[in-house]
Amino acid sequence: MSAEAATINTKGHEPSYLEYKGKHTGILGWILSTDHKRIGILYLISLSFFFIVGVTFGFLMRLELLAPGRTIMDAQTYNSIFTLHGVIMIFLFVVPGLPAVFGNFALPLLIGAKDVAFPRINLMSWYLYVIGGLLAIVAILLPGGPADTGWTFYIPYSVRTNTNVVFALSAAFVLGFSSILTGLNFVTTVHRLRAPGMSWFKMPLSVWSFYATAWVQVLATPIIGITLLLVIIERLLGVGIFDPALGGDPVLYQHLFWIYSHPAVYIMILPAMGIVSEIIPVFAHRTIFGYKFIAFSSIAIALFGSLVWAHHMFTVGMSDTGQFVFSLLTMVVAIPSAIKVFNWIATLYQGSIELEVPMLFVLAFIFLFTIGGLTGVMQGILSIDIQVHDTSFIVAHFHYVMFGGTGFGFFAALHYWFPKMFGRMYNKKLAKLYFWMLFVGFNVLYFPMFIMGWLGMPRRYYDYLPEFHSYHVISTIGSWIVVPAILLMAYNMYRSVFKGKIVTEKNVWGGETLDWATDTPPTHENFAEIPVVSTDPYQYKMNEEELAEEEVS
Amino acid sequence: MSSTDQVAESHVHRDDVASRMGMWLFLFTELLLFGGMFLLYSVYRFEYADQFHIAAKELNIILGAFNTAVLLTSSMTMALSIVAIQRNQKTLSLVLQIITIVLALFFLINKYFEWTAKIHHGIYPGSEELLSRSSGEILFFGLYYVMTGLHGVHVIVGMFLIAIMARMTRKGIITHNNYVRLENIGLYWHLVDIIWIFLFPLFYLIT
Numbered sequence: 001m002s003a004e005a006a007t008i009n010t011k012g013h014e015p016s017y018l019e020y021k022g023k024h025t026g027i028l029g030w031i032l033s034t035d036h037k038r039i040g041i042l043y044l045i046s047l048s049f050f051f052i053v054g055v056t057f058g059f060l061m062r063l064e065l066l067a068p069g070r071t072i073m074d075a076q077t078y079n080s081i082f083t084l085h086g087v088i089m090i091f092l093f094v095v096p097g098l099p100a101v102f103g104n105f106a107l108p109l110l111i112g113a114k115d116v117a118f119p120r121i122n123l124m125s126w127y128l129y130v131i132g133g134l135l136a137i138v139a140i141l142l143p144g145g146p147a148d149t150g151w152t153f154y155i156p157y158s159v160r161t162n163t164n165v166v167f168a169l170s171a172a173f174v175l176g177f178s179s180i181l182t183g184l185n186f187v188t189t190v191h192r193l194r195a196p197g198m199s200w201f202k203m204p205l206s207v208w209s210f211y212a213t214a215w216v217q218v219l220a221t222p223i224i225g226i227t228l229l230l231v232i233i234e235r236l237l238g239v240g241i242f243d244p245a246l247g248g249d250p251v252l253y254q255h256l257f258w259i260y261s262h263p264a265v266y267i268m269i270l271p272a273m274g275i276v277s278e279i280i281p282v283f284a285h286r287t288i289f290g291y292k293f294i295a296f297s298s299i300a301i302a303l304f305g306s307l308v309w310a311h312h313m314f315t316v317g318m319s320d321t322g323q324f325v326f327s328l329l330t331m332v333v334a335i336p337s338a339i340k341v342f343n344w345i346a347t348l349y350q351g352s353i354e355l356e357v358p359m360l361f362v363l364a365f366i367f368l369f370t371i372g373g374l375t376g377v378m379q380g381i382l383s384i385d386i387q388v389h390d391t392s393f394i395v396a397h398f399h400y401v402m403f404g405g406t407g408f409g410f411f412a413a414l415h416y417w418f419p420k421m422f423g424r425m426y427n428k429k430l431a432k433l434y435f436w437m438l439f440v441g442f443n444v445l446y447f448p449m450f451i452m453g454w455l456g457m458p459r460r461y462y463d464y465l466p467e468f469h470s471y472h473v474i475s476t477i478g479s480w481i482v483v484p485a486i487l488l489m490a491y492n493m494y495r496s497v498f499k500g501k502i503v504t505e506k507n508v509w510g511g512e513t514l515d516w517a518t519d520t521p522p523t524h525e526n527f528a529e530i531p532v533v534s535t536d537p538y539q540y541k542m543n544e545e546e547l548a549e550e551e552v553s
Numbered sequence: 554m555s556s557t558d559q560v561a562e563s564h565v566h567r568d569d570v571a572s573r574m575g576m577w578l579f580l581f582t583e584l585l586l587f588g589g590m591f592l593l594y595s596v597y598r599f600e601y602a603d604q605f606h607i608a609a610k611e612l613n614i615i616l617g618a619f620n621t622a623v624l625l626t627s628s629m630t631m632a633l634s635i636v637a638i639q640r641n642q643k644t645l646s647l648v649l650q651i652i653t654i655v656l657a658l659f660f661l662i663n664k665y666f667e668w669t670a671k672i673h674h675g676i677y678p679g680s681e682e683l684l685s686r687s688s689g690e691i692l693f694f695g696l697y698y699v700m701t702g703l704h705g706v707h708v709i710v711g712m713f714l715i716a717i718m719a720r721m722t723r724k725g726i727i728t729h730n731n732y733v734r735l736e737n738i739g740l741y742w743h744l745v746d747i748i749w750i751f752l753f754p755l756f757y758l759i760t
Binding site: 117118121180183184185187188191192193218219221222223225226227230233237238239240241246247248249252256 | 695
């Protein structure tokens, strides 16, 4: 860092947040810092660690499924591995993912603030995240082994199994707290700290989606908190709550679990949609199409997304009315998502599109998310759901939405804000290479799962019938493309932080939002003077004809 | 802690509206946390109405009512302590805060005797006595212990928080023109109170 510090200081800039000297120096200057940008970087590092761990488990699962029967592990190990993969990827990567890393880093920049509303609570939520993460993986080392229940912890198995379920449950509980605190912080930040002149409809669209996400985090997470806490109490103290042997109702557990966990998928996808809305106008050089529709669709998704949870449970024997209502609402929630997709495409239409790396990830997002989203609507149809329930069709759908959607959104955001974060540029050629590897590998890995699932391949089995063999082989080969691509990305990012080409210009991509008005990397205080906002976001000069017309009239 | 405070200093600005908003959001999450359990309670009570009725007869209404009165009074002293600090009556505010803590302690002692009496009669999770009873009764006492237990944890947390507030008041950190912390802890304390107001009839008065 020192070389960089010298370069910048000789130019007479104020020190950036990376070299800012507070009360503490060295590592303490980071882990005790309440600067939202530093906390964002802390999250980025810890999230990347857990992401790689999760990827490793996923890779091992694919390897096991290369051939029928036992390949590299026994059934019990496989059960633990898919549980760990799920718990780590869901609770430690995709749920916190975009808000914790990019929300923290960029939200205050986007609204022209110096920090979030509660900087110390923000730091506390990172500590809770780390504690939760350690709880999730420490069980691997303990006798009894990690949980083997799947990330859903369904009753009654989760109170009967002898594995260390309590650790996984407490991990999810603590991570829930972390998530709530982030949400609470962001809601208050958006309400209180917008720069003067930034009315609600002058906010960048990613702020809208961070805001909607934050509300879901605040309102949905307590439900899973109490539910998991009750399972912990039930396991440790034998209190009768869900266990059918004591009169409890396991289906009630499923309801409570999904009351959170369905909105949680919108916690995962909404910020990614926000990032997409942010990146498209920059690289299409065009004002976003249908600003208000995109903004309100975020709120609509948050609202309707909270009312569809029981579509995960069509096979438990609900009433016909219940099934009908939940099926209908599931279709309804697809509408605001589709509105977003149409608006993005309309923005791209006649834009002068620049295929920079973030834009590539965004375009892949739209493609993959559309497949994931439409198969989601299929599953909302009762008759189809009975056929594909608990098959790898669901796994494919979920990964198309969560990896193809949120994952690619995360990568897009990373490549978009990376120069702003570190004042360095990554290797773009390498980035394009691994983008294509990821995109192709992703489809090779997950598309066969749609077909297998349709034909009846159940999920969460370490073994399968010979007829599914060729699909599994293709899928596993896909994982051999995806994993190297991810490793290349990690290498590129790591290397570029220290050795990438130095970037000092403020506006790296030609964006119109306030984050690009700060120094690169931003100073400790972000803005020397709080900016005053007078125009709508995304005032691009593209569509010069329209502008000319405006001038004429 | 103090060192992090100092680092934070340049960042921290005072915004009472934001503090209050943050507290209300937190209280929402608390309500939802208990809401999950109230949902469980209502489903199981619907399923096992008669057995809940029988089980509730074993709870001591007098103790419960006494505790309700204690907690309501503590809410009042808490509210008064805020009014006192607003009027710059520091000592009075401090005394009222301490009375609140003492009342909370009363509540817990009472609760302790209530629980030990139950346990003495063999009614506790996993006990032979309880397991020999009907599903509805097992669930009733399961929920009774969990819900009043979690509420008790909130009372303990509240006591600590009010104690911190009392210390801050004494040191002059909380003053008549900077009392948002005390106000927020007051809000929390009223939430603890309100949850008890629902717990009391649901467990004690359904006979």
